[in-house]
Each structure stands twice: as C-alpha cells, then as structure tokens.
Amino acid sequence: xxxxxxxLSRREKLGxxxxxxxxxxLPFMLATVGTAWVxxxxxxxxxxxxxxxxxxxxxxxxxxxxxxIAFFAVGAYVYGLLASPHFGIHxxxxxxxxxxxxxxxxAGAILGAPTLRLRGDYLAIVTLGFxxxxxxxxxxxxxxxxxxxxxxxxxxIDHFQIGNVNFAGxxxxxxxxxxxxxxxxYFLLVxxxxxxxxxxxLKHSRIGRAWVAIREDEVAAKAAGxxxxxxxLLAFSMGATFGGVAGGMFAAxxxxxxxxxxxxxxxxxxxxxxxxxGMGNIWGVIAGAVLLSFMPxxxxxxxxxxxxxxxxxxLIDPEVLRMLIFGFALVLTMRxxxxxxxxxxxxxxxxxxxxx
Amino acid sequence: xxxxxxxxxxxxxxxxxxxxxxxxxxxIRPREIYGLIGxxxxxxxxxFNVFTGxxxxxxxxxxxxxxxxxxxxxxxxxxxxxxxxxxxxxxxNNMTAIENVMVGRHVRTKAGVFGAILHTRAERAEExxxxxxxxxxxxxxxxxxxxxxxARHLSYGxxxxxxxxxxxxxxxxxxxxxxxxxxxxxxxxxxLRALIEGLRNDGLTVLLIEHDVKLVMGLCDRVAVLEYGQKxxxxxxxxxRANPKVIEAYLGTSAH
Amino acid sequence: MDILLQQIxxxxxxxxxxAVVALGYTMVYGVIQLINFAHGxxxxxxxxxxxxxxxxxxxxAMPPTFIVLAGVLAAIPVCMxxxxxxxxxAYRPLRxxxxxxxxxxxxxxxxxxxxxxxxxxxxxPLAFPQIIDNPSxxxxxxxISGVQIAIIMLSLLMMGGLSWFVYRTRFGIAIRATxxxxxxxxxxxxxxxxxxxxxxxxxxxxGAVAGVMFGTYYGIAHYTMGFTLxxxxxxxxxxxxxxxxxxxxxxxxxxxxxxxxxxxYIGDLTNLCHWPGATSWMGERCANGADFVVFGSNYQDVFxxxxxxxxxxxxxxxxxxxxxxxxx
Numbered sequence: 001x002x003x004x005x006x007x008l009s010r011r012e013k014l015g016x017x018x019x020x021x022x023x024x025x026l027p028f029m030l031a032t033v034g035t036a037w038v039x040x041x042x043x044x045x046x047x048x049x050x051x052x053x054x055x056x057x058x059x060x061x062x063x064x065x066x067x068x069i070a071f072f073a074v075g076a077y078v079y080g081l082l083a084s085p086h087f088g089i090h091x092x093x094x095x096x097x098x099x100x101x102x103x104x105x106x107a108g109a110i111l112g113a114p115t116l117r118l119r120g121d122y123l124a125i126v127t128l129g130f131x132x133x134x135x136x137x138x139x140x141x142x143x144x145x146x147x148x149x150x151x152x153x154x155x156x157i158d159h160f161q162i163g164n165v166n167f168a169g170x171x172x173x174x175x176x177x178x179x180x181x182x183x184x185x186y187f188l189l190v191x192x193x194x195x196x197x198x199x200x201x202l203k204h205s206r207i208g209r210a211w212v213a214i215r216e217d218e219v220a221a222k223a224a225g226x227x228x229x230x231x232x233l234l235a236f237s238m239g240a241t242f243g244g245v246a247g248g249m250f251a252a253x254x255x256x257x258x259x260x261x262x263x264x265x266x267x268x269x270x271x272x273x274x275x276x277x278g279m280g281n282i283w284g285v286i287a288g289a290v291l292l293s294f295m296p297x298x299x300x301x302x303x304x305x306x307x308x309x310x311x312x313x314x315l316i317d318p319e320v321l322r323m324l325i326f327g328f329a330l331v332l333t334m335r336x337x338x339x340x341x342x343x344x345x346x347x348x349x350x351x352x353x354x355x356x
Numbered sequence: 357x358x359x360x361x362x363x364x365x366x367x368x369x370x371x372x373x374x375x376x377x378x379x380x381x382x383x384i385r386p387r388e389i390y391g392l393i394g395x396x397x398x399x400x401x402x403x404f405n406v407f408t409g410x411x412x413x414x415x416x417x418x419x420x421x422x423x424x425x426x427x428x429x430x431x432x433x434x435x436x437x438x439x440x441x442x443x444x445x446x447x448x449n450n451m452t453a454i455e456n457v458m459v460g461r462h463v464r465t466k467a468g469v470f471g472a473i474l475h476t477r478a479e480r481a482e483e484x485x486x487x488x489x490x491x492x493x494x495x496x497x498x499x500x501x502x503x504x505x506x507a508r509h510l511s512y513g514x515x516x517x518x519x520x521x522x523x524x525x526x527x528x529x530x531x532x533x534x535x536x537x538x539x540x541x542x543x544x545x546x547x548l549r550a551l552i553e554g555l556r557n558d559g560l561t562v563l564l565i566e567h568d569v570k571l572v573m574g575l576c577d578r579v580a581v582l583e584y585g586q587k588x589x590x591x592x593x594x595x596x597r598a599n600p601k602v603i604e605a606y607l608g609t610s611a612h
Numbered sequence: 613m614d615i616l617l618q619q620i621x622x623x624x625x626x627x628x629x630x631a632v633v634a635l636g637y638t639m640v641y642g643v644i645q646l647i648n649f650a651h652g653x654x655x656x657x658x659x660x661x662x663x664x665x666x667x668x669x670x671x672x673a674m675p676p677t678f679i680v681l682a683g684v685l686a687a688i689p690v691c692m693x694x695x696x697x698x699x700x701x702a703y704r705p706l707r708x709x710x711x712x713x714x715x716x717x718x719x720x721x722x723x724x725x726x727x728x729x730x731x732x733x734x735x736x737p738l739a740f741p742q743i744i745d746n747p748s749x750x751x752x753x754x755x756i757s758g759v760q761i762a763i764i765m766l767s768l769l770m771m772g773g774l775s776w777f778v779y780r781t782r783f784g785i786a787i788r789a790t791x792x793x794x795x796x797x798x799x800x801x802x803x804x805x806x807x808x809x810x811x812x813x814x815x816x817x818x819g820a821v822a823g824v825m826f827g828t829y830y831g832i833a834h835y836t837m838g839f840t841l842x843x844x845x846x847x848x849x850x851x852x853x854x855x856x857x858x859x860x861x862x863x864x865x866x867x868x869x870x871x872x873x874x875x876x877y878i879g880d881l882t883n884l885c886h887w888p889g890a891t892s893w894m895g896e897r898c899a900n901g902a903d904f905v906v907f908g909s910n911y912q913d914v915f916x917x918x919x920x921x922x923x924x925x926x927x928x929x930x931x932x933x934x935x936x937x938x939x940x
Contacts (some may be wrong), residue, residue: 063714064712085740107607114925115924117925118924118928119711120712121646121647121711121715122924122928123649123918124719124851125850126648126921128843128915129843129916129917130921132917133914135694135915136910140908140910140911143905144906169401198473201472201473202469202472204460205467205473206458206467207462207467207468207472209459210459211461212450212451212452213448216448216449217447217449219440220428220447220448221448221459222410222430223408223410223434224432224439224459224522224523224525224526225431225439225460225462225464225526226459226463227431227432233423243756265723268719270722271691271719316731320731323726324724324728327720328433328724330719330720331702331717331720331721331724332715334706334709334720335706335717338709338713346591
C-alpha cells in the first residue's frame with residue numbers, strides 16, 4: 001500500500017487517466033451548455049466535500065451525526081464575517097479558510113464532547129438538537145449586537161483573489177476564457193483531490209483503524225486499548241473541519257450566507273449521500289454525492305416540462321420531489337443494500353492488498 | 357521483583373441488591389497459568405470485568421507488580437499491561453484478521469492525525485512495524501494464512517485465536533482469557549491448550565476463566581474457586597480438587 | 613396580571629401535549645429501543661387531517677363540539693394506520709440489522725411523511741376555523757382559556773387511560789413483559805410482533821389527539837410542525853427516563869414549564885441593563901431606561917435541546933429512569 005498507483009492494473013490506470021482528463025475539460029464542456037451547469041457542478045463538488053467529511057464521522061467511526069450541516073454553517077459564517085462589508089473586514093481567503101476550518105473543528109470537538117458517552121441513537125438526536133441550536137443562534141444573534149445579521153444573512157461576501165486574479169470576473173489564460181465559476185471549479189478540484197488523499201490516508205492509518213474498530217464494537221475497542229473518548233472526539237473534529245472548509249468556499253461562491261441554507265434537510269441530504277454510496281467507502285460516498293447533487297437539477301429540467309405537458313400544471317414541485325428522493329434513498333438503501341450502492345470491494349481488496 | 361504479579365484485595369461489586377462479588381482477594385504469580393472456576397453465576401466474568409476496567413468496582417484495589425492499577429477505563433488497563441478476550445468472542449467483524457491485530461497495536465504506538473495526513477517518514481515506519489508485528493502474531497497463533505480474510509469469515513476456532521492475537525498485540529504482561537474453550541470441539545480444545553502453554557513458556561502470565569474443569573485442572577498451576585461471589589478455595593489443582601467445599605459447590609451434594 | 617402564574621398555565625398546556633407525544637416515543641423505545649423519528653410527523657398528519665375535516669364541516673350547522681370531535685375521530689384511525697405501516701414496512705424488516713439501519717430508516721420515513729404532507733396540504737398553514745368561542749377565565753390574576761382547560765383535562769385523561777391499560781390489563785402486561793425482555797416474553801407465549809405493532813398504533817393514536825390539541829392551541833397546523841414538536845417530546849421522554857411511561861408524563865410537563873418560564877424570564881434575566889452596577893460598565897447603552905437584552909424569548913426552542921443535553925450528560929437514565937441508558 002505504499003504507492004496506491006502501483007496496485008492498480010493497466011486498465012484501472014487507463015480509467016483513472018480518462019476520469020482525470022474529463023474532469024479537466026469538464027467546465028468548458030459544461031459552459032457551452034450554460035454557465036449555470038458549471039455552478040451546479042461546483043455545488044456538487046461542495047457536497048462531495050461535505051459527504052467525505054460526514055463519512056469520517058458516520059462511515060468510519062459509526063457515529064450518526066444529524067447536525068453536520070452546522071459545521072458547514074460555521075465555516076460559511078466565519079468566511080462571511082471576515083470577508084464582507086458586514087464588519088468591514090476583508091481578509092484574503094487563504095487566511096480565512098484555515099481559520100474557518102479550525103473554528104469548525106473546535107466546534108465539532110465542543111459539540112461532540114457531551115455526546116461521547118451516548119449510544120448511537122441518542123447521539124443522533126442530540127446532534128440534531130445542536131444543529132437546530134446553531135441555526136437558532138444564527139437567526140437571532142443580530143440583537144442586541146449585530147453579529148450574524150439575523151435571517152437576512154450576510155451579503156456581498158468577497159470573492160477569492162489570487163494575486164491579480166479575482167474569482168468574480170472572467171480572465172483569459174492560454175486563449176481560453178475562465179469565468180468566475182470555472183476558476184472556482186479548478187480550485188474546488190484541487191481541494192477535492194487533497195481531501196480524497198487525506199481521507200484515504202486517514203482510513204489506512206492507526207487512527208482510521210481505531211475509528212472503524214469503535215464502529216464495529218466499542219467495548220472490544222476499549223479492551224484492545226483504544227481511548228474511545230479521544231478517538232471519537234477526533235472523528236467529530238476531523239469531520240467538522242472538512243465541513244468548515246466546504247462552508248468557507250460555499251460562502252465565497254454564493255456571495256451570501258443566511259440561516260436558511262443550513263436547515264436540517266441539508267444535513268439529511270448529506271447523510272443520504274453517504275448512506276446511498278456506501279458508508280465508509282470513499283469512492284462510493286463520492287458517487288452517492290455526485291448522483292444526489294445532480295439528480296435534483298436534472299429533475300428540475302425534466303419534471304416541470306413533463307408535468308406541464310402531461311397535466312397542464314405542476315403537481316409535484318421538484319423541490320418536494322428532491323426531498324422525497326432523499327427520504328426514499330435512506331429507507332430503500334437500508335432495506336435492500338445496507339452497504340450502499342457501491343460497497344467496498346472487500347474481496348478485491350483481500351486479493352490485491354497483499355504485502356507492503 | 358516481587359513474587360506476585362497481580363494482587364487483588366477485597367474486591368467488591370454489587371448490582372442493585374445483588375452482591376456479585378464479596379471481598380474477593382487473590383494473587384497471581386509471574387509466569388503461571390492461574391485458573392478461575394466456579395458454578396454458573398458465581399461472579400467469574402464479573403471479576404474479570406472489574407479487573408479489566410469494564411465495570412466500576414465498589415470496593416477493594418488491584419496491584420500490578422506492586423503498584424496500584426487504575427481500573428478507571430479498559431484502555432488504561434490495557435496500557436498497564438492486562439489484555440483480555442471475551443466469553444462471546446468480540447472481534448471487529450468487518451475488518452480483516454490482520455487489521456484486527458493491528459488495532460491491538462494502537463496502545464503501543466503513537467502516530468496521530470497529522471502524521472497520517474502528511475504520511476511522514478515516522479508514520480510510515482511505525483505503520484510498517486505495526487503490520488510486521490501483526491503478521492508475526494497471526495503466525496504465532498497459527499492463522500497467518502487467513503490474514504486478509506474478514507474476521508467474520510473465520511471459523512470459530514480461528515476467531516478465538518484471532519482474538520488472542522489481538523490481545524497479544526497490546527504487549528500484555530498478563531493475558532486474561534474468558535472461557536476460551538467454550539464451544540470448541542475436542543481437537544480445537546487440545547490445540548488451544550497447546551497455545552496457552554506456549555504462551556506461558558514464552559514468559560506470559562495467563563488468567564483463565566473456564567467452565568471445563570478438566571481443562572483447568574490439567575493446565576493451570578493454581579486454581580481459585582468462586583461461589584456466590586466469594587472465593588472458597590485457592591491452591592494447586594490437586595488440593596482444590598480435594599477441597600470438600602469445592603466438591604459441594606460443584607456437585608451440590610450436602611456434605612453436612 | 614400575574615406573569616408567573618400565567619407562564620405556569622401556558623407551560624402546563626404545552627407540557628401536557630409534549631407528555632402525550634412523548635408517550636408515543638417512550639412506548640416504542642421501551643419495546644424495541646428505537647427512536648421513531650417519524651412519530652413527530654405522525655402527530656403533524658393527525659393535526660392536518662383533523663383540520664381538514666373541521667374546516668370542511670365549519671360551514672355546516674353542526675354543533676362546534678361535534679365538528680371538533682369528528683376531526684379528532686378522523687385523525688386517530690389515519691394516524692394509527694400510518695403508525696402500523698411504519699412498523700410493518702419500514703422497521704420490522706430491520707429488527708435484526710445493525711442499530712444504525714433502523715435509525716437511518718426512521719429519519720428517511722420522517723422526511724418522506726413530511727413531504728407527502730406537503731404535497732397534500734401545500735406550503736401554507738391550515739388555520740383553525742373560528743367555530744368555537746374560547747372563553748377565558750381568571751384565576752389568581754392569570755387567564756386560562758377554555759381550550760387550555762380542555763387540553764390539560766384531555767391529556768390527563770389519556771395519560772390515565774394509558775396507565776390503566778398498561779398496568780392493569782392483560783395486553784398491558786404483555787407490553788411490559790416485551791419491554792423487559794423480548795425473548796423471554798416470546799417464550800412465555802407472547803406474540804412480540806403483535807405487541808410491537810400495538811405500541812406503534814397506540815402511540816400514533818395518542819399522537820393524533822396531541823396533534824389536534826397542539827394545532828388548536830396555536831390556531832394553525834403546518835407540515836413542518838411535527839419536527840420541533842417531535843424533538844421536544846423526545847427530549848421530554850429522555851428527561852423523564854426513556855422507556856418509562858410516568859417518566860414521559862412528568863418529563864413532558866416539566867419541559868413545558870421550563871420552556872414557558874424560561875422564555876418568559878430569559879429576556880429580563882439577560883437584560884444587562886438590569887444587572888447590578890450595569891451603568892458603570894454598560895455606560896450609555898443603558899441610558900434613559902434603554903434595554904440590552906442578550907437573549908430574548910426568540911430563544912424559546914433552545915431550552916428543550918439544552919435540557920436534553922444536560923440530562924443526557926448528567927443523568928442519562930432520566931429523572932425517573934432506573935435503566936442505564938448505556939450498554940456496558
């Protein structure tokens with residue numbers, strides 16, 4: 001397992017190359033259809049990041065966190081507050097993103113601490129409550145001192161800026177027009193690669209094994225010498241850190257943040273992505289996240305016209321349909337494919353992962 | 357070094373109104389196989405769980421190598437050098453055999469999140485050492501060929517061995533086995549007996565709870581008998597076997 | 613007007629609704645150790661069904677009490693049906709699956725029910741039609757309305773009825789035996805499947821009435837009302853000791869009181885200008901009788917969650933619970 005590429009067959013290497021090539025030219029292909037699709041792709045990548053973060057908590061460590069979106073919110077608000085006219089502070093993104101990640105990570109540890117002794121189902125409901133508390137605070141911390149600007153949220157958030165290149169406008173490099181969303185796309189792609197590598201390394205590390213051991217049997221993990229309290233806190237904290245980074249980028253890409261972006265349904269959506277893809281399996285989770293982020297958009301462009309054509313009016317709002325799909329994804333996956341649509345190819349791993 | 361490895365003094369434990377353990381004291385000497393027997397419900401597993409930090413005790417103390425042992429939490433007990441197995445095997449079922457053993461190395465290694473993320477030289481070296489040690493241990497208990505099978509795919513006997521390998525991975529000075537022969541057939545029991553004797557010959561001290569009195573009497577250097585949460589005998593097997601209280605406890609016949 | 617007494621009355625009202633909803637959570641949890649996340653949505657659907665019937669009949673000449681009763685009587689079987697189907701279709705197949713599976717299913721069912729309600733009733737809240745006049749009585753300087761009296765009485769009646777059922781009837785004994793140990797109960801000839809289904813059905817029936825009461829009290833029913841109500845009722849169940857029927861009742865009422873008193877007084881308590889010596893460090897912010905309220909009554913919903921967390925951290929078995937909520 002020293003070099004992951006070494007263990008791949010020729011065909012797999014070819015496949016990887018193909019994927020890499022597609023990912024590199026994707027935004028320009030999408031831009032020909034419409035810039036909206038580049039934006040949609042960017043949000044999909046954000047959700048992949050979120051899913052990979054939640055995957056550490058739910059997939060690796062087996063801790064059902066239903067308030068995960070709160071850490072996304074923390075990252076987004078940290079970015080919004082430190083790069084907008086709200087306080088008149090305009091720090092560069094490479095300063096704020098680490099701050100946001102750290103604050104979210106800390107929040108994860110603080111929120112995680114009181115829940116550590118709890119059994120799985122209690123944990124779920126407490127994290128759900130925490131998520132709500134964070135949202136209530138975002139909504140109300142506009143009085144008496146205006147911290148969050150209440151339900152209106154924070155507007156006119158700064159775009160990323162690297163040197164002279166501002167992510168708001170269009171630049172031309174090598175004769176190609178890089179619009180704002182396209183620049184964000186490449187930035188997100190780099191972050192995504194980093195997050196995937198980090199996830200993989202964590203998974204195959206001493207800490208990652210401890211997480212899975214806790215998920216499999218907490219008592220046995222303790223008896224085998226694992227300080228389950230610390231290791232669980234670490235899972236919360238790591239997951240939250242990823243959420244914080246994603247939140248910061250979300251704030252910059254969207255240009256505004258408000259509490260309504262961070263409702264429970266969003267936590268459920270991320271959970272559905274993790275569960276559908278296959279808890280614990282990095283590639284499965286990515287696939288689940290991509291599928292569930294694009295599906296609603298595809299539906300938006302198909303369900304409406306189809307319904308108008310069939311019934312002459314809208315019967316099912318695509319937004320409702322979206323949530324129904326997430327609900328059914330959770331229920332049906334648990335019932336029929338509890339390991340997810342793309343379960344870990346354990347047998348293949350058993351075969352390929354031989355000696356170091 | 358003292359001639360006593362582990363000394364338990366007046367251990368007490370009650371569940372609600374039930375006194376599960378009452379003033380149990382025992383001493384385990386280095387490099388011996390110490391058996392703990394008793395009828396069902398005598399408190400053997402409870403005592404085990406107290407020793408290994410799983411249950412908080414109500415009274416008494418445990419000394420390991422003459423120093424008080426913190427029974428606060430199972431992982432501190434493991435760090436102090438007591439490793440255990442469970443009566444109803446508890447493995448990490450969806451991890452491979454070798455991964456199960458690697459988890460056992462956790463308490464003796466130290467790479468953290470940053471080491472893992474940065475994949476530092478130290479982390480890679482430690483990781484390689486963990487894997488090497490795990491392979492050795494799998495070989496030692498005799499299931500090296502199953503290293504990459506999922507724990508749940510192993511046979512019952514192999515699962516027992518894997519659990520012992522995982523316990524050994526924590527570098528224990530005392531290995532506590534909770535009814536390791538339960539559910540085993542005669543051949544498996546013989547092999548298990550050889551394994552336990554081998555462990556002792558390699559310098560380990562073994563605490564054994566067992567239902568199979570024949571196995572205990574044949575294998576152990578000394579034996580303690582629990583009945584209704586109290587120790588009624590502690591001596592070499594021949595003496596214990598002849599103890600009328602023990603006979604009464606096991607046969608239920610009244611010797612009065 | 614006596615604010616303290618008024619808050620107590622209001623707290624008792626919402627608290628008794630929480631208690632009735634909490635019974636649904638606690639019964640199911642007691643028997644199969646599952647948090648039925650979808651219970652809050654069942655309660656919501658009860659309110660929506662009843663409001664639909666009540667609105668439809670509001671124009672007729674029928675007596676108002678009859679109309680409300682018709683609404684409740686329509687809601688109960690609908691909710692019982694949903695409760696039964698939930699158990700049958702979603703949870704039963706997962707009874708031997710790892711713990712996370714039924715929990716995730718429960719969350720999924722909750723989302724599904726909520727959005728089906730959205731499809732049926734739309735995004736706008738249903739209003740309770742003006743068919744009953746709601747007299748107000750004065751007791752000790754505080755007002756208590758007819759609806760409040762009805763809610764408290766009806767809740768007490770249901771709690772009493774359920775207690776009688778569980779502690780005094782044969783089937784109740786079967787429920788308690790199953791809660792104690794499913795396998796042993798099975799050996800004693802108790803049909804565990806029937807008992808488990810029954811707890812879902814009974815809980816849903818109680819929930820239906822609770823939903824109508826809650827909606828009537830606030831005058832509206834909305835497809836999102838089940839979420840917060842459910843979360844609070846679950847907190848109440850944990851507060852009292854989950855799995856414990858009297859616990860759910862006490863927990864619900866206590867939570868209602870804490871919430872009412874908390875939101876009633878938090879504004880005053882966190883008004884820094886009212887703190888001793890405030891003028892020295894708050895300066896002109898407090899000049900001319902100005903206020904500086906850090907946390908106002910809009911934090912009302914936080915109390916339930918804070919209480920839930922505090923209970924879980926300091927007394928996980930709840931106020932009346934004896935069972936330890938952690939597995940060894």
